[in-house]
Amino acid sequence: MAEKQFRCEVCGKAFLKSSGLIIHQRIHTGEKPFSCDICEAAFTSSSKLLRHHRIHTGEKPFICEICNKSFLQSSDLRVHHRTHTGEKPFTCEVCDESFTQSSTLRVHQRIHTGEKPFKCKVCDKSFSDSSALRRHRRIHTGEKPFRCEVCDKSFLQSFDLRVHLRTHTGERPFTCEVCDESFTQSSSLNVHKRTHTGERPFTCKVCDKSFSWSSTLRLHRRTHTGERPYTCEVCDESFLWSSTLRIHQRIHTGEKPFKCEVCEKSFAQSSNLLVHQRTHTGERPFTCEVCEESFSRASTLRVHQQIHTGKKPFQCQVCDKSFARLSNLHVHQRTHTGEKPFTCEVCDESFTQSSNLRVHQRVHTGEKPFQCEVCNKSFSRAEKLSKHLILRIHKGKKPFTCDVCDKSFSTVMEPLHTPTCHTGEEQFKCEVSDKIFTKFFKVPVQIVHTEETVEMWKA
Structure with a gap:
């Protein structure tokens, strides 16, 4: 092997050719002598400018012989080939996990070292890789550069757009080998498999409760910390989940986007529409195992089952009276507080229950x-x-x-x-x-x- 005799005086890196050293030294000097005529982006070498030009021309000269997918760079094609061969040549020395790219390995190693070298200048949040920082910046700028050509919905990440497009095409490329159910994302398939294996790999350190999803564990932790990070700007009520906040906001806007096709009644939540549709179909899918009475809602069945068990889990802290339903406890508590939140718009008389107001x-x-x-x-x-x-x-x-x-x-x-x-x-x-x-x-x-x-x- 030929000796690398051209060495950088700044960092000690050696090169076979003087031209390689010259290009490398521009990293230290910041010099970028090769500029794009179209967008004025600058580069340290002519070869990098040539690759950049292909972004504007759309040229992708490197084609996979197996699946015909095209790439801007030969290095991208080499990495892509590994998806067909299964080759993962870069292995972590700490946990033996393997990767198709050395860059992915470097990012992974930061899990073990805790290194997060990429910091947001707006909020000081740090990240282990530069791409994660770029995505994060869009939260501050509001930029959503990836737009669906079908419905014009925009996304922060190209991956999110690809997954979204499947809602239009109906494509569900990830199939469970056990039950043949299909999914739009591989992550959804991986989580689904746990319904067959019973695996719950994410455990709460406070109460040892386990979950199939890491996101579910994060939400669960808030039950211990009391954190409710999503706040309504109208009434300042806070929520555990962003989805619950979105539903709550419809109280203020009056929005009811889910409409029954039979009677045109509208609802703020899709789940309420689903339950309502059963009034037309007569479907009562939730059956009591004791007396075989059926119900249209799972929650109604749970309340009914307390008839058989005699369980009344909701207790008033003032008088110790117990109730089978939380809503009944809420109503009862108003007998102690004197609260009458439901007011008649005609005569201003107030009531403890909405049903009494309706009457x-x-x-x-x-x-x-x-x-x-x-x-x-x-x-x-x-x-x-x-x-x-x-x-x-x-x-x-x-x-x-x-x-x-x-x-x-x-x-x-x-x-x-x-x-x-x-x-x-x-x-x-x-x-x-x-x-x-x-x-x-x-x-x-x-x-x-x-x-x-x-x-x-x-x-």
Whole structure:
């Protein structure tokens, strides 16, 4: 091997040719004698200027023989070849992880050394590689240079644009070998695989809870630190997640971007639209394993299951009264604070619950939505209809029939001879109020237990 006899006096690096040393010395002097005629970018060597010109001409002369992908530089083609051969010649001496490029190895080694040599001049945040710093700067400048030609949406990174384009093409190139589910990103596939393996590699150091995603762990940590970094500029309410803030902001803007195609009702969240659509389809996908009753929401099923367990996990810190639902606790707490956050716009009367306000507004509108099926008399409140059904006897009419013996009754609250009555069973438990009855009264739960009356029954 020929001796490298031309040595740099500044850093000691040696070269085979004097021309190589001359070009190298420009790193120290800052000299860049070769300028682009189009954009005035300057370079230390003519070969670098030649490669730069290809950005303007679009020329990519180096073509992969396997997949026909083209590149600006021969070095880029060599690195690309390794994606086909699987070659990763650059190995970390600390953890033995291998890489296709020496530059990627250098960036990786900073994980072990903790070195972050690239610092943002605006906020002093540091990064382990220059490309990460360039991406970060766009947060301050607002620059999103990668634009989708289909919908004009812009992105900070070219990678994000590539992933986004798949929403238009429908391409999902990453497929699970176990269940054949496909994904737009390899990272999504890697996380999905953990549903099969059960792997949860990200563990909270405070409570030892494990997660499949590092991002989920970061969010979880905020439950310990109390950090709520996303704040609404209108009302100063803070949130754990940026997505929750975006949804919250629609309260102020009135935006409801998710519309039902059947009835055109709009919603602020896609999840609420999904649940609403089940009112049209009749779908109730969440089934209780104890009594097989089905529900349209998972949250409603969880509340229902507490009927069987008797669990009331939400306790008032003032009087120790417990509730099955957090929302019921919130309403109850207002009996201690005196808070009445729901105000009538007509007469300024205030209420502890939005449902009570809705009932009150019928005083002004004259609306009476609850109608007796026997005499067609209408009522503004469900409990008034319930009282009417209990006390009023419609002379000569017996529209309520026993399912077992066909005996008829004049009011809905007559004790009916259900199968359990015939077998001699005596106890009947209301699923809402937990009250025990010696006779079965076939009153629809939605009539007796409206939002307005549940608290009364549970008292």
